[in-house]
Amino acid sequence: MNIIEIKNLSKEFRVGFIMKKIAALTDLNLSVEEGEIFGFIGPNGAGKTTTVKILTGLIYPTSGKAWIFGRDIRDVNIKRDIGFLPENPYFYDYLTAREFLNFYARLFSINKREIIARIDTLLDMVDLLKYKNVQLRRFSKGMLQRIGIAQALINDPKLVILDEPMSGLDPIGRTMIRDIILRMKDQGKTVFFSSHILSDVEMICDRVGMLFNGRLKDIGKLDTLLSTRVKSIEISASLMDDIYMESIKRLAANCILMDEKLFVVVNNETQKDEVLKIIEKGNGQLISLIPRRETLEDLFLKEINYR
Amino acid sequence: MKIAAIAINTFREAVRDKILYTLLFFAIAMIASSILLGKLVIGDQTKIIKDMGLASISLFGVLIAIFVGIGLVFKEIERKTIYTIIAKPIQRYQFLLGKYLGLILTLVVEVVIMSTGFILLLFYYEPSPDMDILKAILLIFFELMLITSIALLFSSFSTPIMSGVFTLSMYVIGHLTGDLKMLGSKSESAAVKHITEFMYYLLPNLENFNIKAKVVHNIPVSWGYILYAMSYGILYIAIILLISAIIFQRRDFK
Amino acid sequence: MLNNKKILIMFGIILPLLYSLQKQIDLSPERRGRIEDMKYLPSGRFLKGAALAYDEILGDLLWIKTVIYFGEHYLSNKQYEWLSHMLDVSTDLNPYFEYPYEAGGVMLAMETKEIDRSIALFKKGMKNVPQTDKRYWYLPFFLGFDYMYFKKDFAAAARYMEQAARLPGHPEYLPMLVTRLYANANDPEVAIAFLKEIYENTENEDMKRDIDKRIKEIIVERDIRLLEKARNIFRDRYGQYPDTLQELFKSGIINMIPYEPFGGKYYIDQKDGSIHSTMVEERLGVYID
Ligand SMILES: Nc1ncnc2c1ncn2[C@@H]1O[C@H](COP(=O)(O)OP(=O)(O)OP(=O)(O)O)[C@@H](O)[C@H]1O
Numbered sequence: 024m025n026i027i028e029i030k031n032l033s034k035e036f037r038v039g040f041i042m043k044k045i046a047a048l049t050d051l052n053l054s055v056e057e058g059e060i061f062g063f064i065g066p067n068g069a070g071k072t073t074t075v076k077i078l079t080g081l082i083y084p085t086s087g088k089a090w091i092f093g094r095d096i097r098d099v100n101i102k103r104d105i106g107f108l109p110e111n112p113y114f115y116d117y118l119t120a121r122e123f124l125n126f127y128a129r130l131f132s133i134n135k136r137e138i139i140a141r142i143d144t145l146l147d148m149v150d151l152l153k154y155k156n157v158q159l160r161r162f163s164k165g166m167l168q169r170i171g172i173a174q175a176l177i178n179d180p181k182l183v184i185l186d187e188p189m190s191g192l193d194p195i196g197r198t199m200i201r202d203i204i205l206r207m208k209d210q211g212k213t214v215f216f217s218s219h220i221l222s223d224v225e226m227i228c229d230r231v232g233m234l235f236n237g238r239l240k241d242i243g244k245l246d247t248l249l250s251t252r253v254k255s256i257e258i259s260a261s262l263m264d265d266i267y268m269e270s271i272k273r274l275a276a277n278c279i280l281m282d283e284k285l286f287v288v289v290n291n292e293t294q295k296d297e298v299l300k301i302i303e304k305g306n307g308q309l310i311s312l313i314p315r316r317e318t319l320e321d322l323f324l325k326e327i328n329y330r
Numbered sequence: 331m332k333i334a335a336i337a338i339n340t341f342r343e344a345v346r347d348k349i350l351y352t353l354l355f356f357a358i359a360m361i362a363s364s365i366l367l368g369k370l371v372i373g374d375q376t377k378i379i380k381d382m383g384l385a386s387i388s389l390f391g392v393l394i395a396i397f398v399g400i401g402l403v404f405k406e407i408e409r410k411t412i413y414t415i416i417a418k419p420i421q422r423y424q425f426l427l428g429k430y431l432g433l434i435l436t437l438v439v440e441v442v443i444m445s446t447g448f449i450l451l452l453f454y455y456e457p458s459p460d461m462d463i464l465k466a467i468l469l470i471f472f473e474l475m476l477i478t479s480i481a482l483l484f485s486s487f488s489t490p491i492m493s494g495v496f497t498l499s500m501y502v503i504g505h506l507t508g509d510l511k512m513l514g515s516k517s518e519s520a521a522v523k524h525i526t527e528f529m530y531y532l533l534p535n536l537e538n539f540n541i542k543a544k545v546v547h548n549i550p551v552s553w554g555y556i557l558y559a560m561s562y563g564i565l566y567i568a569i570i571l572l573i574s575a576i577i578f579q580r581r582d583f584k
Numbered sequence: 585m586l587n588n589k590k591i592l593i594m595f596g597i598i599l600p601l602l603y604s605l606q607k608q609i610d611l612s613p614e615r616r617g618r619i620e621d622m623k624y625l626p627s628g629r630f631l632k633g634a635a636l637a638y639d640e641i642l643g644d645l646l647w648i649k650t651v652i653y654f655g656e657h658y659l660s661n662k663q664y665e666w667l668s669h670m671l672d673v674s675t676d677l678n679p680y681f682e683y684p685y686e687a688g689g690v691m692l693a694m695e696t697k698e699i700d701r702s703i704a705l706f707k708k709g710m711k712n713v714p715q716t717d718k719r720y721w722y723l724p725f726f727l728g729f730d731y732m733y734f735k736k737d738f739a740a741a742a743r744y745m746e747q748a749a750r751l752p753g754h755p756e757y758l759p760m761l762v763t764r765l766y767a768n769a770n771d772p773e774v775a776i777a778f779l780k781e782i783y784e785n786t787e788n789e790d791m792k793r794d795i796d797k798r799i800k801e802i803i804v805e806r807d808i809r810l811l812e813k814a815r816n817i818f819r820d821r822y823g824q825y826p827d828t829l830q831e832l833f834k835s836g837i838i839n840m841i842p843y844e845p846f847g848g849k850y851y852i853d854q855k856d857g858s859i860h861s862t863m864v865e866e867r868l869g870v871y872i873d
């Protein structure tokens with residue numbers, strides 16, 4: 024059973040006086056497996072938040088269905104095992120950190136003794152124990168994000184949904200959140216998080232889904248997603264006779280001589296094979312062959328250009 | 331209890347808001363000023379004090395019900411605080427009910443404070459004042475609950491300004507439906523007659539809760555009547571909350 | 585949770601309950617006999633300051649209350665303790681609004697017989713209401729009526745009437761009426777014309793019915809006077825009273841027997857030759873009382 028199962032999900036918003044239709048999400052199919060960290064990436068306005076809001080019951084889909092833990096998302100009971108951190112979260116700023124967590128705990132009917140213990144553990148985990156009795160209006164953005172995560176974990180959920188948990192944070196803040204997410208995975212939780220910051224996703228996700236313009240463009244394991252798209256291959260070899268070097272230069276995208284070595288960059292496998300053949304003929308020695316894979320960044324840019 | 335958690339949080343928000351104290355201050359000041367006014371009128375001084383006291387409790391109660399009520403749900407959506415709550419295992423109607431009860435709790439506190447001040451003042455002027463004023467206060471409180479539910483209804487789908495305008499109009503109309511029906515019954519046109527009659531039964535009749543004049547003039551008001559008025563209030567509130575819940579259930583939070 | 589069927593059932597139960605509760609509440613003694621304590625209705629001049637620029641609205645509301653107050657007491661005890669005070673305050677709040685002066689003045693004159701207050705209200709209206717108001721002419725018109733009908737001050741009546749006749753919007757017959765008033769103030773036509781005007785402009789149905797009756801009574805009186813005159817001519821000519829009114833017609837003294845407005849008949853009493861209506865027992869004596 025998949026933790027999240029999304030089938031043909033679409034959402035249209037109607038905006039303005041004439042109720043113009045805006046397709047925020049089109050025919051999304053997606054599943055998230057138990058225990059994985061799933062990264063949901065896409066540029067601004069791609070439809071990530073829209074998807075997350077549908078999953079958490081904040082908005083209703085125009086068409087399509089979704090299941091969490093195998094149950095329809097309209098069933099509120101599934102929310103017992105979900106933790107959610109919205110995008111740019113705003114909280115009751117008149118509450119102190121402890122009151123705040125206590126309030127959410129009561130929405131789950133967790134018993135009192137357990138509440139107190141859990142609040143302390145969570146505050147400790149997000150490094151806010153010192154600020155237990157401080158009103159949220161005094162919190163910095165990073166602190167708010169962290170208390171938001173604590174809030175999402177108050178019910179010890181099986182699935183955690185985080186919408187752009189790292190946006191607006193400094194590198195230390197991002198690392199901290201990344202660590203927390205990894206720790207969730209260690210505890211056996213499934214994490215679904217959205218982001219448009221690729222390095223975050225690259226580092227911790229098991230699988231990613233890429234959303235552009237409301238449509239899912241790609242989904243899969245990060246390395247397979249990237250390795251199928253070798254951007255270039257870097258070959259380095261020992262020096263050879265000039266004729267051979269000349270023919271390699273003609274083939275390659277880039278070729279330089281440095282430190283008594285030849286560095287060649289080719290764009291595809293056939294070019295690579297030919298270069299290797301020439302090196303063999305010229306009795307050159309192959310020193311290294313490094314496929315330069317595409318980064319997420321490259322993928323992203325290509326998709327945007329492609330549009 | 332999830333509803334109680336929401337209610338207490340709403341109450342806490344109101345209590346930590348300055349507007350409540352400002353209004354409470356003015357209410358107490360107004361009740362106190364009745365001493366002055368009472369001095370200006372020759373003769374029946376306690377009548378003026380009773381008039382002013384009851385009017386203050388009702389007026390400031392209405393102000394709080396409207397001011398706080400119209401922002402009740404809207405603010406949660408606007409500030410997106412509702413996002414985290416809806417993602418918890420709570421039904422939307424439970425959230426709505428919690429918000430409503432939270433404001434009612436606030437009103438209880440408010441009305442109790444004002445009434446205490448008012449009754450102490452009365453005791454100062456009369457050794458044993460007629461405690462029927464408590465009946466008037468009880469019905470004022472039911473009126474406040476009804477107005478709060480109306481504010482909540484509007485607040486669940488429109489902006490605070492619009493809700494404020496709507497609720498205020500309902501408050502005014504609610505006190506005039508009786509007169510409207512009377513005017514309508516004098517009309518020659520059967521259509522006008524029917525429309526005013528229909529409106530009379532459809533719109534909330536807030537005059538049902540108004541026994542201020544009776545009480546001030548020591549005219550007895552039976553518990554039977556109080557019971558009728560309270561049942562009317564509760565049923566009307568139930569209808570309004572039901573409609574609010576239906577609207578609220580269907581909307582997107584964006 | 586809330587499915588459509590449950591919602592419908594809830595509405596179906598609560599709405600009729602609400603309806604019957606409201607009916608029950610309306611019947612309870614607490615709702616009947618509302619207290620009308622206007623003792624504390626402050627003077628209009630004070631309210632104008634206190635009403636924070638909402639004085640017109642306040643005046644309108646008070647005016648509506650006044651109309652209802654009048655209507656209620658017209659049907660019940662005919663006691664109008666607070667009427668003139670309410671009128672005074674609402675015209676203070678709404679000084680340019682013509683209708684409360686006009687209608688209020690008529691209420692005071694015709695119903696409560698507070699003639700001086702009625703006159704004062706009309707005069708206040710003439711001072712405050714802009715002359716460009718379409719209904720302005722009603723104010724001197726009814727003022728004249730007060731002077732004629734109640735005060736018997738025909739000179740004053742004719743003066744105000746003349747003023748009304750110079751204002752735009754007045755009915756065509758008005759100048760003629762003024763002429764008649766100058767010639768013979770006791771002319772029933774004058775009273776009928778006034779009352780018809782009042783009838784047209786009264787919105788209270790019960791009062792309208794009363795005024796209509798009054799008009800018909802004056803018509804009866806006018807007709808009887810006419811028939812008496814004819815009867816006297818007949819007597820002078822033939823030395824005796826006619827046996828029936830039919831004879832007056834046959835002898836050509838009158839060209840028709842007037843139509844009795846209540847639906848009855850005029851007849852001549854054989855014993856003393858006096859003329860009566862089958863519907864009206866007592867004569868008015870004078871048209872103007
Ligand atoms: N309430 C709304 N009314 C109208 N259009 C909306 C609404 N919310 C979102 N949209 C539109 O739907 C599309 C998807 O928006 P969404 O917020 O899901 O994007 P996102 O991927 O979360 O972007 P970001 O990275 O900026 O958060 C956008 O084109 C946006 O303009």
Ligand SMILES: [Mg+2]
Nearest residue numbers: 071072073110
């Ligand atoms: Mg977003």
